[in-house]
Amino acid sequence: MSDNQNLLAEQRRALILDEVRRRGGVRVNELTRRLNVSDxxxxxxxxxxxxxxxxxxVHGGAVPVAEATTHEPGFEAKSALELESKEDIARAAAKMASPGSAIALAGGTTAYALAQQLLDVPDLTVVTNSVRVAEAFHTAQRPVTASGPAVRPGAATVVLTGGVRTPSDTLVGPVADAAIRSLHFDVLFIGVHGISVEAGLSTPNLAEAETNRHFVRSARRVVVLADHTKWGTVGLSSFATLDEVDALVTDAGLSAGARAEIAERLPELVVAGPSRGGAGGPDS
Incomplete structure (x- = not known):
């Protein structure tokens, strides 16, 4: 971790939690040095x-405990986790979006990272239920000129579903579901709270699970975006089985055992980015 002295408390705690889970425990003096904050x-x-x-x-530090299946962190908290991995995943997944295609981007911080990589792909039609994703395209594609805002040539057509906003700035519920049901996508890019052999793709939010089911049903190809920490995690509600997934884009922290399990069940596994020291253990 770099100098995070000015991080908001929620972001700093998300970084601490990620470090605890990644390493299986941390000491207070290690965190003070890494975060450049007081004891x-x-x-x-x-x-x-x-x-x-x-x-x-525990004495001198902390260790992880199992996360509740209903716990849903906010967008800012999640955006501070696994930053490098999300960027690696986004760059690899962007290669799967063809110019002129119709794609769907479900909510989440990894989908937001992917949106940043898709800004220069021409003539996309993007359907999303993520307020953050829609804002990313809107800001990039409407530069202010001397004569006022202008639409960049080849800019994406962005369709933002309606719905009720979740803690992760995702729109869900009957309004979002109805909009998604009426559409058809070449590729769906979707992040997850958890992914496992038994539970498939899952989320702690029941309404988001239902909206995600409609996304999956409306897509010709389903691409899951999930860093290594999501493997083996199970949320409250499953919304798709692994049989419904065409590709998983993950990072190099995924353990060899998990890679073997996934390779047996999915048509395509993309491992993005360089290997990182300390990653890839049995709980990765």
């Missing part, structure tokens, strides 16, 4: 995470 700040953060039930405090 007291780290202890307050660990107290807050312990109250949420996601870490257990």
């Amino acid at each position: 007291m700040t780290v202890r307050r953060d660990l107290d807050a995470l312990a109250r949420q039930g996601v870490v257990a405090k």
Whole structure:
């Protein structure tokens, strides 16, 4: 971790939680050095995470506990996790979007990272239920000129579904479901809370699960975007089986055992980015 002194508390705690889970435990003095904050700040953060039930405090530090299947972090908290992995995944997934095609981008921080990589792909039609994804295209494609805002040639046509906003800035519910049911996509790019052999693709939000089911049914090809920490995680509600997935784009932190399991079940596995020290253990 770099100098994160100015991070919001929620983002800093997300980084701490990621470090605890990745390493299986951390010490307070390690976190103070990595985050460049005081001992007291780290202890307050660990107290807050312990109250949420996601870490257990031990002498001099903290260890992870199993995450509740209904816990749904906000967009800002999730955006601070696995930043390099998400960028690697986004760059690899962007190669799967052909100019002039109709694609769907479901909500989440990895889908947002992918949106940044798709800004220069010409003539896309993008259907999304992510407020952040829609804003990314809108901002990039309407530069302000001397005569006012202008639409860039070849800019994507973006369709934002309506719906009820979730903590991850995703629109879900009957309005979103009806819009998605009426459309057909060449490729769906979808992030997940968790992915496993038994539960398939899952999320802690029941309404989001239903909306995601409609996305999957409306797509000719389903591409899952999931960093290595999502493998083996199970949310409250499953919305697709692995049989419904055409490709998984993940990062090099995925363990060899998980890669073998996935390769047996999916037509395509894309491992993006360089190997990173310490990754790829049995719990990765």
